[in-house]
Amino acid sequence: MPFPSSATATPIQDNPDTLLRQRARRVVPGGMWGHMNVASLPEGYPQFYRSAKGCRLTDVSGREYIDFMCSFGPIILGHHDPEIDDAAIAQGRRGDTMNGPGECLVELAELLVETIPHADWATFSKNGTDATTTCVTIARAATRRRKILVARGSYHGAVPWCTPSLVGVTAEDRAHIIYYDYNDLESLTSAVEQAKGDLAAILATAYRHDVRRAQEMPTLDFLRTMRQICDDTGAALILDDVRAGFRLHLGGSWEVYGVRPDLSAWSKAIANGYPLAAVTGRDAFREAAASIYITGSFWCSAVPMAAAIATIRKLHRSDAAAKLERAGDRFRNGLQKQAARLGLSLQQTGPSQMPMLLFEDDAEFRLGGLFVAEALANGVFLHPWHNMFLSLAHSDAEIDLALEGTARALEAVARIA
Numbered sequence: 277m278p279f280p281s282s283a284t285a286t287p288i289q290d291n292p293d294t295l296l297r298q299r300a301r302r303v304v305p306g307g308m309w310g311h312m313n314v315a316s317l318p319e320g321y322p323q324f325y326r327s328a329k330g331c332r333l334t335d336v337s338g339r340e341y342i343d344f345m346c347s348f349g350p351i352i353l354g355h356h357d358p359e360i361d362d363a364a365i366a367q368g369r370r371g372d373t374m375n376g377p378g379e380c381l382v383e384l385a386e387l388l389v390e391t392i393p394h395a396d397w398a399t400f401s402k403n404g405t406d407a408t409t410t411c412v413t414i415a416r417a418a419t420r421r422r423k424i425l426v427a428r429g430s431y432h433g434a435v436p437w438c439t440p441s442l443v444g445v446t447a448e449d450r451a452h453i454i455y456y457d458y459n460d461l462e463s464l465t466s467a468v469e470q471a472k473g474d475l476a477a478i479l480a481t482a483y484r485h486d487v488r489r490a491q492e493m494p495t496l497d498f499l500r501t502m503r504q505i506c507d508d509t510g511a512a513l514i515l516d517d518v519r520a521g522f523r524l525h526l527g528g529s530w531e532v533y534g535v536r537p538d539l540s541a542w543s544k545a546i547a548n549g550y551p552l553a554a555v556t557g558r559d560a561f562r563e564a565a566a567s568i569y570i571t572g573s574f575w576c577s578a579v580p581m582a583a584a585i586a587t588i589r590k591l592h593r594s595d596a597a598a599k600l601e602r603a604g605d606r607f608r609n610g611l612q613k614q615a616a617r618l619g620l621s622l623q624q625t626g627p628s629q630m631p632m633l634l635f636e637d638d639a640e641f642r643l644g645g646l647f648v649a650e651a652l653a654n655g656v657f658l659h660p661w662h663n664m665f666l667s668l669a670h671s672d673a674e675i676d677l678a679l680e681g682t683a684r685a686l687e688a689v690a691r692i693a
């Protein structure tokens with residue numbers, strides 16, 4: 277199996293990526309938005325891509341990488357899984373954005389209700405932000421209360437009530453958001469007290485996967501306390517499973533803890549890269565979900581729904597979570613051995629399916645930045661401060677090949693550490 281070709285003979289100023297960035301800067305504000313702007317990443321990150329297949333990604337300069345970002349989560353089976361693409365293409369030939377949904381909408385809702393134990397119904401939209409915002413609106417409609425408890429530092433999307441940047445956001449946009457610290461019962465109960473009788477929902481991500489810090493699994497105490505508070509007050513427990521959904525458990529990321537939410541937000545991996553989001557919920561919230569006004573011009577498009585049906589069926593057949601975990605373990609163990617041999621201390625946190633890799637005492641990401649830049653130069657696409665993602669296309673052979681690249685990258689880190 278060939279090692280990904282990372283070398284490029286093109287001088288940097290004539291590099292297709294550099295040229296596209298120059299053109300983008302003239303016609304796209306800031307050159308690119310949000311986390312797709314690579315300005316905050318170490319040198320060497322491509323911004324534009326030509327193609328992707330399996331766990332390989334090719335940038336516009338023709339450099340190929342073994343991809344450990346999986347498009348920030350959507351790619352769970354591998355890029356362009358033929359089975360999913362065939363289902364999408366077949367639906368696309370029949371119709372995509374029509375005057376209303378295709379029959380696949382009902383089939384997909386049925387499949388989600390069968391797959392997810394807490395789900396009695398489902399609604400669909402496009403992005404994770406749509407799904408989290410819909411959950412918040414349903415919770416407020418059901419309870420006729422206003423306050424939403426959100427963990428400090430958790431990401432739930434990029435609209436005024438939740439975006440991490442306060443630029444262009446007013447205090448009023450967040451007037452009814454109260455913050456608590458993930459896994460911290462004291463701060464949770466004090467936030468509940470602050471909400472007084474006006475608590476509409478507690479919102480939490482599957483586990484603590486905030487950027488730039490070690491990942492943290494939820495404690496059972498934390499999950500059970502949130503459940504209890506919601507049971508006692510009638511508020512909705514909302515699981516934001518947008519990032520972790522289907523990688524840890526097909527029934528929702530808290531299934532292994534035996535704690536079930538009232539509402540869940542899904543997106544990213546549910547259609548293996550096709551644009552789709554979903555909200556699932558319990559019967560108690562069905563009427564409220566039917567009462568709110570939500571829609572979007574593309575929310576009924578049939579192609580992503582056909583892709584989601586094929587994706588979920590394939591995940592059911594594949595023992596996906598266990599396989600992704602094994603692949604992640606293989607990668608992590610390999611990295612750990614390489615680092616130990618060089619006397620480097622790695623901090624590897626969170627579930628193996630979504631590994632986060634930080635260096636000890638590296639708050640400014642000096643070592644992390646060099647490591648990922650060297651990994652890129654050796655054909656491995658990693659991230660210095662965001663959790664990464666495994667897919668079912670990460671075979672043992674691909675991971676071992678990636679580890680050859682990380683070995684060279686870690687040697688470069690050891691020279692400056």
Ligand code: PMP
Binds near residue numbers: 408516
């Ligand atoms: N919630 C979580 C936990 C996420 O990770 C994200 C996206 N990174 C979102 C919500 C928002 O999803 P989207 O970018 O599709 O709007």
